[in-house]
Amino acid sequence: NAGVTQTPKFQVLKTGQSMTLQCAQDMNHNSMYWYRQDPGMGLRLIYYSASEGTTDKGEVPNGYNVSRLNKREFSLRLESAAPSQTSVYFCASLDRRTDTQYFGPGTRLTVL
Amino acid sequence: GESVGLHLPTLSVQEGDNSIINCAYSNSASDYFIWYKQESGKGPQFIIDIRSNMDKRQGQRVTVLLNKTVKHLSLQIAATQPGDSAVYFCAENWKGGSEKLVFGKGTKLTVNP
Numbered sequence: 607n608a609g610v611t612q613t614p615k616f617q618v619l620k621t622g623q624s625m626t627l628q629c630a631q632d633m634n635h636n637s638m639y640w641y642r643q644d645p646g647m648g649l650r651l652i653y654y655s656a657s658e659g660t661t662d663k664g665e666v667p668n669g670y671n672v673s674r675l676n677k678r679e680f681s682l683r684l685e686s687a688a689p690s691q692t693s694v695y696f697c698a699s700l701d702r703r704t705d706t707q708y709f710g711p712g713t714r715l716t717v718l
Numbered sequence: 719g720e721s722v723g724l725h726l727p728t729l730s731v732q733e734g735d736n737s738i739i740n741c742a743y744s745n746s747a748s749d750y751f752i753w754y755k756q757e758s759g760k761g762p763q764f765i766i767d768i769r770s771n772m773d774k775r776q777g778q779r780v781t782v783l784l785n786k787t788v789k790h791l792s793l794q795i796a797a798t799q800p801g802d803s804a805v806y807f808c809a810e811n812w813k814g815g816s817e818k819l820v821f822g823k824g825t826k827l828t829v830n831p
Contacts, residue, residue: 610761639818646727648807648821649762664818696761705750705811707819709761 610710612697618716619687627682627713629697637700638680642693687717730828737798739825741791741808748810753793757804803829
């Protein structure tokens with residue numbers, strides 16, 4: 607049971623490049639989330655998916671798209687990366703039995 | 719709008735002392751609160767939670783206190799250890815479950831040996 611996994615761990619992009627951050631969970635959770643964390647700030651919700659086939663915008667969705675590929679996987683895509691998207695990105699899934707979100711180890715993204 | 723904030727951005731304590739980390743929230747409709755611990759280079763880790771129908775909940779070496787009158791939440795860590803050094807975040811969800819969390823900015827706890 608690996609919990610929540612994210613790939614890659616680190617990524618450097620040039621402005622305008624695109625990439626997809628991958629997230630998977632093996633806990634059979636319905637809800638999954640993408641957050642970004644900037645220095646000195648808490649986590650801000652980008653998008654979430656309450657169940658397979660549904661996605662909703664969070665607090666800071668601009669510049670991002672998501673895909674809930676199946677129950678296990680929830681990906682975050684940057685179509686045209688900007689320096690303002692330099693951040694650490696965390697994926698999480700929700701255990702509804704305890705209302706607890708479990709987080710992945712994060713992807714550290716730098717956009718030059 | 720909703721906001722969750724922390725009174726102190728940093729806290730330094732001696733090993734063995736008790737630590738208290740505070741959090742203020744502004745949404746009186748919030749009914750579920752969580753404390754997370756984040757170590758350097760890692761994702762947030764659940765510590766303890768509390769619902770609004772309680773004012774105190776205890777875990778192993780940790781206690782969360784909720785004062786709804788003044789909209790204040792605190793995390794108490796007993797006999798703080800070097801391994802407790804981390805950033806601690808409070809989070810709230812007023813919809814009655816951890817569907818969408820609003821996080822505070824975090825308090826960095828440093829435990830001195």
